[in-house]
Amino acid sequence: DAKTTQPPSMDCAEGRAANLPCNHSTISGNEYVYWYRQIHSQGPQYIIHGLKNNETNEMASLIITEDRKSSTLILPHATLRDTAVYYCIVLNAGNNRKLIWGLGTSLAVNP
């Protein structure tokens, strides 16, 4: 599975959009981009995933560049409860289902 690179930390003001980048320059054609987050001391939570088209759900939007080498997770109106570590994970849709976790981005949403 392709390796991902994320900034270690980011800050965002409450109510503003949080844009979290992820580089995955070695991604292959059958690999999806998944985003999870872990709020302190809780179990991780699935956010969104995509292959090549932009995706949106009730939690966030995922923008994938045309060459698929990078993506951005957008939380449109960040709240204090969005303070968490956000993980970008690249995985194929086949039988290899284990999630390999990097260090993620620690997002602090400030009042």
Next chain:
Amino acid sequence: NAGVMQNPRHLVRRRGQEARLRCSPMKGHSHVYWYRQLPEEGLKFMVYLQKENIIDESGMPKERFSAEFPKEGPSILRIQQVVRGDSAAYFCASSPPLPFNIQYFGAGTRLSVL
């Protein structure tokens, strides 16, 4: 639809004792995963199971650790003869069948070894 249930939430064991961690997947999910998170570290994959089968145990320590997911009942992660280094949060996740690998996590079991 209840989420992934893990119990106990907190478990205290003395060195040399056994620890049993239980995980009930979401209804309709036949895939279970265990991850470990050491203090101030990231999550590490341990094992992936389907009903009555271990699919991938590449992250499991070779000794003292075992996992099962029987036909009936929860998945069990068993740690024999615990040592202080086993103190960690153990998270279980479940997922529905393919095609997408969306894993739903429980709240975790915090194991403390005295």
